[in-house]
Amino acid sequence: MDRKRRVLVAGGSSGIGLATARAFAEAGDSVTIAGRSPDKLAAALKTLPDGVTAEPVDALSDASVAELFGRLGPLHDLVLTVGAGAAMGRFETLGVSAIAQTLETKLMAQARLAHTALEHLSDDGTITFLGGVAGRRPLPGMTAVGVANLGLQALASALAKELAPLRVNLIAPGLVDTPAYAGMSTEARTAMLQATADALPVGRVGQAEDIAAAIFAVVRNGYITGAEIEVDGGAHL
Ligand SMILES: NC(=O)c1ccc[n+]([C@@H]2O[C@H](COP(=O)([O-])OP(=O)(O)OC[C@H]3O[C@@H](n4cnc5c(N)ncnc54)[C@H](OP(=O)(O)O)[C@@H]3O)[C@@H](O)[C@H]2O)c1
Secondary structure: OOOOOEEEEEOOOOHHHHHHHHHHHHOOOEEEEEEOOHHHHHHHHHHOOOOOEEEEOOOOOHHHHHHHHHHHOOEEEEEEOOOOOOOOOOHHHHOHHHHHHHHHHHHHHHHHHHHHHHHHEEEEEEEEEEOOHHHHEOOOOOHHHHHHHHHHHHHHHHHHHHOOOOEEEEEEEOOEOOHHHOOOOHHHHHHHHHHHHHHOOOOOOEOHHHHHHHHHHHHHOOOOOOOEEEEOOOOOO
C-alpha cells in the first residue's frame, strides 16, 4: 500500500465520518471530507489537522456526485458515512414511502457515491460502506433503516467479489452518540442512550471514535474484504 493515501470521507463533516477523517489525517493520509452543508464542513475543518480539505456534495444528486469526483481526481480509499436521518417508526404508521425515502437517503446515496468513484479508485483501493445493527437484528420501529442496511450488506459483499482486487467492506454500528440525534429533546435523547447502554453487554453506547477505529482497521488491513463488521457493543446478540 502507498504510505500516504488519498482518502475521501463522504459524510465527514459530523459524527462517525468526522472521527474517521481525524483518524486517517492523524495517520498521515491526505484526507478530504464531503457533505451538503458548507457551515458544517467549515466547522469540521476547524477541528481537524491542517491539510484536510472539504468539498460540498449532495449524495442524492447524480450531477453533484459526478462533479465531486471530477474535482478530486485519483483516490485510494472511499469511506461512506452518509445516510443518517432515516425514517423511524412502526410500519403501520410509517407507510411504505418511508422505506423508499430511507433507501434513497442511505442505500442509494452510498451506492451512487461508490459507483461514481469507481473510475477514480486505484486498484489497491477500498470502499467502506456504513450499515447498522438494524438489519442484522429486527428492531421494532426501525424497519425502514433495517431494509436499507441489509441492502448495503448485500451490495458490499457482492462488490467485494465483482470489483476485486478493490477491497469492499461494511461496518455495522449499533447506537452511537452523534449529532444524528440532535433533533431529539435532551430528555428523550438521554433516556434513549441510557436505556440502550443498560441493555448492552458492554454497558455503554458507542462513540464516534469506536466506529472510526474499525473503519481505519479494515481500510488498512489488506487481507480484509467482503467483511461485515459489527461495532455495536453486542447489540446484534
Ligand atoms: N449514530 C448511530 O447511532 C448510527 C447507528 C447505525 C448506523 N449509523 C450510520 O452511520 C453513518 C453516520 O452516522 P452519524 O451518526 O455519524 O451521522 P451524522 O453525525 O448525522 O453525520 C452524517 C454525515 O453525512 C452527511 N450527509 C447526510 N446526508 C448527505 C447527503 N445527501 N449528501 C452528502 N452528505 C450527506 C452529513 O452532512 P450534511 O448534513 O451537511 O450533508 C454528515 O456529515 C450513517 O450511515 C448512519 O446511518 C449511525
